[in-house]
Amino acid sequence: MLVLYIAFLYCAIFLGEVRSFYYAVPQWDTILHTMSGAMLGALGFSMIAIFNNAERIPLNLSPVFIAVFAFCFALAMGAVWEIYEFTMDSVFGTNMQKYMLDNGTALIGQAALQDTMKDIIVDAIGALVMSTIGYISLKYKKGWVEKLMIRFHVKKPEKNGKTKKGKDE
Template structure:
């Protein structure tokens, strides 16, 4: 794999996990070894997605996934960051909610196949927000079930922890869904919108149909989306050359 400057944080994550796995193996801390190796393996999954399911993730998505896995599985659990830093869990909840909000926007674009005749940008954003919050609720149910069935302490302070998690989930989901609204209404927007634009550019075969685009164009939203949003029709295809029509006299 060639060096990519955008992947600097990803390379540092791999280096940290590899060093932790080797050091813990030498010192006999095999639980740490397994966790570090498992986390490292998960960070490689996005690179296999193009061959497995035909999805090409943008660089920003890949780096964010790796950092999230590092923060939750390795630093959060093994390094006990959840207990050391009171804001660690809140930060990860907010980050995951933003990611799920963006995922909801992308899912809606894929379902619509680039056709906004049936859904306005506001509807797409509402769906993305609901998708992210619903996923957060399911996670809280999972934590509650683990605590009740196996005596774990995933909810920490119980109801207070759950409510704060859900509030942060709503804020993060609103940010991700808002980025989707901006993407569909302003082609030149930056920030989180860039992640959606990059995904669409790399996966036009999913958003618009047709074969994959190896070049991964990262331009503005597809013309069909922009034209439908502005109320204008997409330019029609020029008529193919052929024999001229002959008008018969009556």
Template sequence: MRLLAPLWVALVLAALWAAWEGWWPLAAMSTLAAILSMAPILLASRYNIALPLPFLVATVVFIIASLIFGEVFDIYYRIWWWDMALHASSAVALGMIGFLFIYMLFEGDRFAAPPVAIAFLSFTFALSIGALWEIFEYAMDQSFGTNMQKSANDTMIDLITDAIGAAVGALAGFAYLKGRSAGLLGRLIRDFITLNRHLYAKGRSRDDK
């Protein structure tokens, strides 16, 4: 929380300054970024979920990189791979989040459902969020005259990138269930489950090994 506080203060100050100067896109995106970056903490507190610090930092950085640098300062146009990198990283994260949520529904009992089934559901969860985001971009373009979609080709590239990233995140969860190393992604999954043992009660014995 203390590490993220300066970022939130900076976003609020940016929104106020932009509103004062009449730079409404920056004011709107800064406000939205502040709200979205605080949302995970508020939701986690509401449902008694502990979030690892790397997750919180990555969330804030991603939101700023996407909404402010990408949309307001047109980095999407200046750096060709910016959009692909953001879609890929968010899809990987969503694949892992999908896995953690679905695994949570089984209370950490890896015998309740096959690892392949949990990984597949994680993949579809992440890809569904990616598809909903593309619908959101279309709605924004049609309603407010923005250019979030860029082009039909860009939309397809985004969906393909989302599918690849979602598969990586889901496979990290699959590797965890199979007791294999998944590198950094595997450690992040293990850290989350360790911090939230009460949500994965049936898997405690496995995590303690």
């Protein structure tokens, strides 16, 4: 999963902005937003799994709740990203929301909103796909989602005062 996050950042920042793939490659932004929706959904699964598997907090959350949480988390993060794009466009005069054409012509009405709404819609599609896969994986104990989850290794104190590596949380 870490490799996917690094690849995503490389594609978005270096290829997208520095190499102008957002303008040169049709649907580049759509592909990346779909991927980000799915990746953020997997991150949502990871976060809730940490709480669900913690020994100190006895929770047993249903697969439906976890899938809905992952979906909502991914959409919330997608909305935060769109707020970031709006802020950068307003403060620094960038065109992250694609409210103007390459030549600087400002778009108006729905044409100006089209990029932002498309981004949110494909974020939702990616999150829905990941949430569905995650739900099936958890409900029928397939183990698919566990491969995408972020895991933390913590050292737990032994009875004699030494520390040992604990299980994944």
